[in-house]
Amino acid sequence: MTYLALSKALRKRYPSAAERSAFVARLRDAEFKAPFVYKTHDFPQALLEWPADTRVVFCFGSTKDSAFSVYSAKERYGEDWIRQHFYHLHATGEYCDLFQRDILQQAKQIKEWAVFEDVPVLCVHYDAIWDHQSDISEFTGLKMKLPKREQRAPKEIPTELRSAASHVYDSIDEIVEELPRCFIASPKYADIVAKLPV
Secondary structure, X not given: OHHHHHHHHHHHHOHHHOOOEEEOOOHHHOOXXXXXXXXXXXXXXXXXXXXXXXXXXXXXXXXXHHHHHHHHHHHHHOHHHHHHHHHHOOOOOOHHHOOOOOOOOHHHHHHHHOOOOOOOEEEEEHHHOHHHHHHHHHHHOOOOOOOOOOXXXXXXXXXXXXXXXXXXXXXXXXXXXXOOOEEEOOHHXXXXXXXXXX
Protein backbone atom coordinates (compact mmCIF):
# COMPACT_ATOMS: atom_id res chain seq x y z
CA MET A 1 0.00 0.00 0.00
CA THR A 2 2.79 2.46 0.90
CA TYR A 3 4.69 1.41 -2.21
CA LEU A 4 1.65 2.00 -4.42
CA ALA A 5 1.01 5.42 -2.83
CA LEU A 6 4.64 6.47 -3.32
CA SER A 7 4.64 5.16 -6.90
CA LYS A 8 1.52 7.19 -7.66
CA ALA A 9 3.09 10.29 -6.09
CA LEU A 10 6.24 9.74 -8.18
CA ARG A 11 4.17 9.61 -11.39
CA LYS A 12 2.39 12.83 -10.41
CA ARG A 13 5.61 14.69 -9.70
CA TYR A 14 7.56 13.21 -12.60
CA PRO A 15 5.14 12.25 -15.40
CA SER A 16 8.03 10.91 -17.44
CA ALA A 17 8.74 8.42 -14.62
CA ALA A 18 5.59 6.39 -15.27
CA GLU A 19 7.50 3.12 -15.46
CA ARG A 20 9.90 3.89 -12.63
CA SER A 21 8.50 1.66 -9.91
CA ALA A 22 9.38 -1.99 -9.42
CA PHE A 23 9.53 -4.83 -6.94
CA VAL A 24 13.02 -6.26 -6.43
CA ALA A 25 13.57 -9.49 -4.53
CA ARG A 26 17.26 -8.73 -3.97
CA LEU A 27 18.57 -5.19 -3.68
CA ARG A 28 21.91 -6.32 -5.12
CA ASP A 29 20.03 -6.75 -8.43
CA ALA A 30 18.71 -3.17 -8.36
CA GLU A 31 20.57 -0.05 -9.36
CA PHE A 32 20.27 3.51 -8.18
CA LYS A 33 18.19 5.38 -10.77
CA ALA A 34 16.66 8.52 -9.32
CA PRO A 35 13.80 9.19 -9.37
CA PHE A 36 12.67 5.62 -8.80
CA VAL A 37 10.62 3.65 -6.25
CA TYR A 38 11.58 0.10 -5.34
CA LYS A 39 9.70 -2.28 -3.11
CA THR A 40 11.59 -5.10 -1.41
CA HIS A 41 11.60 -7.45 1.58
CA ASP A 42 15.39 -7.63 1.48
CA PHE A 43 17.96 -6.74 4.14
CA PRO A 44 19.82 -3.42 3.93
CA GLN A 45 23.43 -4.48 3.30
CA ALA A 46 23.22 -4.05 -0.47
CA LEU A 47 22.62 -0.32 0.09
CA LEU A 48 26.06 0.21 1.64
CA GLU A 49 27.36 1.47 -1.71
CA TRP A 50 24.29 3.52 -2.69
CA PRO A 51 24.36 7.35 -2.82
CA ALA A 52 23.45 9.27 0.33
CA ASP A 53 20.38 10.75 -1.37
CA THR A 54 18.75 7.30 -1.36
CA ARG A 55 15.68 7.24 0.89
CA VAL A 56 14.21 4.11 2.48
CA VAL A 57 10.82 3.75 4.14
CA PHE A 58 10.88 0.60 6.26
CA CYS A 59 7.43 -0.59 7.36
CA PHE A 60 7.30 -2.88 10.37
CA GLY A 61 4.69 -4.11 12.81
CA SER A 62 3.40 -7.09 14.73
CA THR A 63 5.34 -10.16 13.68
CA LYS A 64 2.50 -12.40 14.83
CA ASP A 65 -0.07 -10.53 12.72
CA SER A 66 2.28 -10.79 9.75
CA ALA A 67 2.66 -14.55 10.27
CA PHE A 68 -1.14 -14.88 10.45
CA SER A 69 -1.42 -12.96 7.16
CA VAL A 70 1.06 -15.28 5.47
CA TYR A 71 -0.77 -18.33 6.87
CA SER A 72 -4.11 -17.14 5.46
CA ALA A 73 -2.52 -16.04 2.15
CA LYS A 74 -1.91 -19.65 1.15
CA GLU A 75 -5.64 -20.24 0.70
CA ARG A 76 -6.11 -16.95 -1.18
CA TYR A 77 -3.02 -16.96 -3.40
CA GLY A 78 -1.80 -20.55 -3.49
CA GLU A 79 1.45 -22.47 -3.13
CA ASP A 80 3.39 -20.52 -5.78
CA TRP A 81 2.75 -17.22 -4.01
CA ILE A 82 3.92 -18.74 -0.71
CA ARG A 83 7.06 -20.09 -2.36
CA GLN A 84 7.89 -16.70 -3.88
CA HIS A 85 7.11 -14.82 -0.67
CA PHE A 86 9.37 -17.14 1.30
CA TYR A 87 12.15 -16.50 -1.21
CA HIS A 88 11.63 -12.72 -0.98
CA LEU A 89 11.88 -12.86 2.82
CA HIS A 90 14.92 -15.14 2.90
CA ALA A 91 12.82 -17.67 4.80
CA THR A 92 14.75 -20.22 6.84
CA GLY A 93 12.06 -22.90 6.85
CA GLU A 94 8.90 -24.18 5.21
CA TYR A 95 5.26 -23.11 5.47
CA CYS A 96 4.66 -25.84 8.07
CA ASP A 97 7.30 -24.15 10.29
CA LEU A 98 5.55 -20.78 10.33
CA PHE A 99 4.40 -21.08 13.94
CA GLN A 100 7.42 -23.03 15.17
CA ARG A 101 9.97 -20.19 14.87
CA ASP A 102 10.48 -16.86 13.11
CA ILE A 103 11.28 -18.44 9.74
CA LEU A 104 10.44 -15.21 7.88
CA GLN A 105 13.26 -13.49 9.77
CA GLN A 106 11.06 -10.59 10.79
CA ALA A 107 13.04 -9.95 13.97
CA LYS A 108 16.26 -9.83 11.94
CA GLN A 109 14.69 -7.40 9.46
CA ILE A 110 13.70 -5.01 12.24
CA LYS A 111 17.03 -5.43 14.01
CA GLU A 112 19.01 -4.52 10.89
CA TRP A 113 16.86 -1.74 9.41
CA ALA A 114 16.26 0.10 12.71
CA VAL A 115 19.96 0.92 13.11
CA PHE A 116 21.08 1.12 9.46
CA GLU A 117 22.69 4.50 8.73
CA ASP A 118 24.49 4.24 5.40
CA VAL A 119 21.43 5.77 3.75
CA PRO A 120 18.56 7.53 5.57
CA VAL A 121 15.85 5.09 6.70
CA LEU A 122 12.46 6.19 8.00
CA CYS A 123 10.99 3.35 10.06
CA VAL A 124 7.20 3.46 10.36
CA HIS A 125 4.99 1.05 12.27
CA TYR A 126 2.29 -0.29 9.96
CA ASP A 127 -0.50 0.83 12.31
CA ALA A 128 0.93 4.38 12.31
CA ILE A 129 1.38 4.86 8.55
CA TRP A 130 -1.83 6.89 8.24
CA ASP A 131 -0.76 9.16 11.13
CA HIS A 132 2.62 9.79 9.50
CA GLN A 133 1.74 10.34 5.84
CA SER A 134 3.14 13.88 6.01
CA ASP A 135 6.39 12.60 7.58
CA ILE A 136 6.76 10.02 4.81
CA SER A 137 6.00 12.66 2.17
CA GLU A 138 8.54 15.09 3.61
CA PHE A 139 11.17 12.37 3.99
CA THR A 140 10.81 11.05 0.42
CA GLY A 141 9.99 14.33 -1.31
CA LEU A 142 6.88 12.65 -2.74
CA LYS A 143 3.46 13.87 -1.63
CA MET A 144 1.77 10.54 -1.08
CA LYS A 145 -1.87 9.95 -0.21
CA LEU A 146 -2.95 6.65 1.29
CA PRO A 147 -6.37 5.13 0.66
CA LYS A 148 -8.88 5.37 3.47
CA ARG A 149 -7.90 3.11 6.33
CA GLU A 150 -9.96 -0.06 6.64
CA GLN A 151 -10.10 -2.49 9.53
CA ARG A 152 -8.14 -5.65 8.90
CA ALA A 153 -10.33 -8.67 8.35
CA PRO A 154 -9.93 -11.14 11.22
CA LYS A 155 -7.91 -14.19 10.22
CA GLU A 156 -9.34 -17.65 10.79
CA ILE A 157 -6.48 -19.41 12.56
CA PRO A 158 -7.06 -22.68 14.46
CA THR A 159 -6.76 -22.32 18.24
CA GLU A 160 -3.73 -24.59 18.53
CA LEU A 161 -1.87 -22.58 15.88
CA ARG A 162 -2.77 -19.30 17.60
CA SER A 163 -1.27 -20.69 20.77
CA ALA A 164 1.89 -21.81 18.97
CA ALA A 165 2.17 -18.40 17.27
CA SER A 166 1.91 -16.64 20.61
CA HIS A 167 4.74 -18.77 21.96
CA VAL A 168 6.98 -17.77 19.02
CA TYR A 169 5.99 -14.17 18.31
CA ASP A 170 4.63 -12.52 21.48
CA SER A 171 8.07 -12.00 22.99
CA ILE A 172 9.30 -10.49 19.70
CA ASP A 173 6.29 -8.19 19.49
CA GLU A 174 6.83 -6.98 23.07
CA ILE A 175 10.27 -5.75 22.04
CA VAL A 176 8.97 -4.25 18.78
CA GLU A 177 6.45 -2.25 20.84
CA GLU A 178 9.35 -0.53 22.61
CA LEU A 179 10.30 1.20 19.36
CA PRO A 180 8.71 4.54 18.42
CA ARG A 181 5.91 4.41 15.87
CA CYS A 182 7.92 6.54 13.44
CA PHE A 183 11.66 7.22 13.65
CA ILE A 184 14.85 7.67 11.66
CA ALA A 185 17.04 4.58 11.92
CA SER A 186 19.89 5.17 14.32
CA PRO A 187 22.30 3.34 16.63
CA LYS A 188 20.35 4.81 19.55
CA TYR A 189 17.83 2.00 19.02
CA ALA A 190 20.53 -0.67 19.21
CA ASP A 191 19.80 -1.49 22.88
CA ILE A 192 16.17 -2.24 22.04
CA VAL A 193 16.73 -4.30 18.90
CA ALA A 194 19.65 -6.16 20.49
CA LYS A 195 17.02 -7.97 22.58
CA LEU A 196 15.38 -9.42 19.46
CA PRO A 197 16.04 -13.16 19.08
CA VAL A 198 17.94 -13.68 15.81
